[in-house]
Amino acid sequence: MNLKVRQRFNQAVNSYDDYCDLQIHIGKKLIRFTKLSHPHAETILDLGCGTGIVTQLLLAEYPCQAFHAIDIAAPLLCKAKQRLNGSTAKIYEADFNHSIGCDITFDVAFSNMALHWSENLSETFKKITSVLSSNNILAFSIPVSGTFLDLPHHCATNSFVKSDFVHQLLKSNGYAVLLQYNEKITLHFDQPVDTLRSIKMVGANHVWSRTNKGLRGKSFLNLLTSKNLTYVIGYFVAKKIQTT
DSSP states (O other): OOHHHHHHHHHTTTTHHHHOHHHHHHHHHHHHHHHHHOSOOSEEEEESOTTSHHHHHHHHHOOOSEEEEEESOHHHHHHHHHHTTTSSEEEEEOBTTTBOOOSSOEEEEEEESOGGGOSSHHHHHHHHHHTEEEEEEEEEEEEOTTTTTTSOTTSOOOOOOOHHHHHHHHHHTTEEEEEEEEEEEEEEOSSTHHHHHHHHTTTOOOOSSOSSTTOOHHHHHTTOOOSEEEEEEEEEEEEEOOOO
């Protein structure tokens, strides 16, 4: 994964847990959707586990034989290992853009608010497919089109894909989509600048490409007027189709 993405998450190690209420809300809902589609699983892979807060909730729902949790940010993984100390989870550093780094196949691949950092989402789906058992599921949440529309157009933000585009990518990579659901969530803050702070404190403030590179400091902050920050979250549960 892009080294700057890794750096942003590393820098958020001491603030992530205090600012991740949104990620927890989304993670709990994703776990419910996952359980509805796949009530029991013996092997689970959590891609992008962060500090392990949602991972811990997932483990409580799936007391399985093998549970692997991966992330690119070593400092966040240290916190995850402390949080999940005594559990059966195997926690290690890996980048789903390149190699997931395991030698078993999984009944459930789960990812909460991480796959949008993929450098090539179709290729990432292929890598997940290679470690997912046939007729088992990939469940994930990502921000989709409509996210951050509160921010001024001068503000450098990433382009978020449309849910239907993700649906088509899943189908083209051998998945049957069991659930596709969008949730609009608007967060409210005391000051406009707090909208950006909420993003930075969980390490999600890397921008792949910038326009208006010269816009910085007070000139930039003066453009912020909204105290709201809107996310549109896409939830997906897809089954890997049996191949012959």
